[in-house]
Structures are given as C-alpha cells and as structure tokens.
Amino acid sequence: xxxxxxxxxxxxxxxxxxAVRDGKDIYISGQLPVDQFTGCPCQGDVKEQARQALGNFxxxxxxxxxxxxxxxxxxVYIADIQMWDEVNEVYSEFFGEHYPARSIVPxxxxxxxxxxxxxxxxxxxxxx
Numbered sequence: 001x002x003x004x005x006x007x008x009x010x011x012x013x014x015x016x017x018x019a020v021r022d023g024k025d026i027y028i029s030g031q032l033p034v035d036q037f038t039g040c041p042c043q044g045d046v047k048e049q050a051r052q053a054l055g056n057f058x059x060x061x062x063x064x065x066x067x068x069x070x071x072x073x074x075x076v077y078i079a080d081i082q083m084w085d086e087v088n089e090v091y092s093e094f095f096g097e098h099y100p101a102r103s104i105v106p107x108x109x110x111x112x113x114x115x116x117x118x119x120x121x122x123x124x125x126x127x128x
Contacts, residue, residue, distance in 0.1 A: 004064045006056075009036040019060045024124040026064045030077070030117040031056040032110075046083040046115045050090040053118045058094065061122060070122040071100045077117040081106040087116060 004019035004026065005011075012018060012029075019028040033042035033049035036059055042052040061067055078087055084104055091102075100120070110117055 004060060006036055006059045006063045009059070010039045019064055021064055026061070026066055026070070026122040026124065028057060028060050028064075028120045028122065030119040031060065032112070032114050032117050041112065041114070045086075046078070047086050047090050049114060049116045050087050050118075051093075053116050054090065054094045057118050057120065064122070064124075066122045066124055068095055069098050070124055071095075071098065072121050072123050074100055074102045074118065074120040076102065076104045077107045077110060078104060079106070079108055079110050079115045083115065 002021045003017040004021055006018060009018070016029055019026055021027075031053045033044075033052035034040065034056070035042070035052065036056050042049050044052075058068065061070065074091075076087060076091070078084065081104075087104070
C-alpha cells in the first residue's frame with residue numbers, strides 16, 4: 001500500500017492519508033472545502049464549497065497518477081438534502097460525461113461546520 005500526498009499541500013491533521021494506492025485501486029479520503037495549499041477554509045455557499053472539495057479531490061487523483069475518468073465510486077456528504085441540486089450541478093461540471101457510482105448522504109453536522117465532504121475510489125486502467 002502506497003500513501004498518496006499532493007505535492008506542496010499542507011499535511012493532513014489526523015492519523016490518516018489523503019489517499020492510498022493498493023495496486024490499481026486508489027482510495028481517496030474525505031475532502032473538505034479547505035485549500036490544500038494554504039489551509040484556508042472555504043467560507044462560501046455549498047456550490048463554492050463543492051468546487052473546493054472537488055478541486056481537492058482532483059488534486060489527489062492527479063497526485064496518484066489518475067484522473068476523473070478513473071473514478072469508479074464517489075460518496076458525497078452534505079449538511080442538508082435540500083442542497084442536493086446545487087451540489088449535483090457543480091459535480092456535473094467536474095465529471096462531465098463520466099458517471100461513476102455515487103451516493104449522496106445527508107449528515108449533520110459536518111466537521112468544522114462545513115456543508116460538504118467528498119470521498120471516492122478510483123481504479124487505474126493503464127498498465128503499471
């Protein structure tokens with residue numbers, strides 16, 4: 001198992017990895033709407049927070065040698081199910097024509113009062 005970190009990013013604040021790679025599988029830990037490089041939290045609405053969290057998710061994918069088309073499963077945690085449409089709009093901007101399996105789970109409260117957290121699984125398709 002290989003630990004994945006985003007070059008130049010702030011270290012994680014807990015006993016976990018941003019992601020781990022096990023063979024061709026990449027397991028991405030929950031990404032909060034915090035700038036990975038400055039540590040500054042995103043204070044915007046759920047759409048802005050979704051963009052930040054998905055941007056972080058994409059940075060982790062890149063660090064692992066993967067891309068959006070390699071994602072097979074996403075779990076989105078949101079603070080209120082009423083935010084689903086707004087989150088889905090931003091999500092579709094990132095994933096385009098790629099449709100991995102996905103769950104959206106309404107939870108309260110999220111860490112640090114955030115409105116969204118996103119985790120996922122990717123599988124590399126190229127040969128090692």
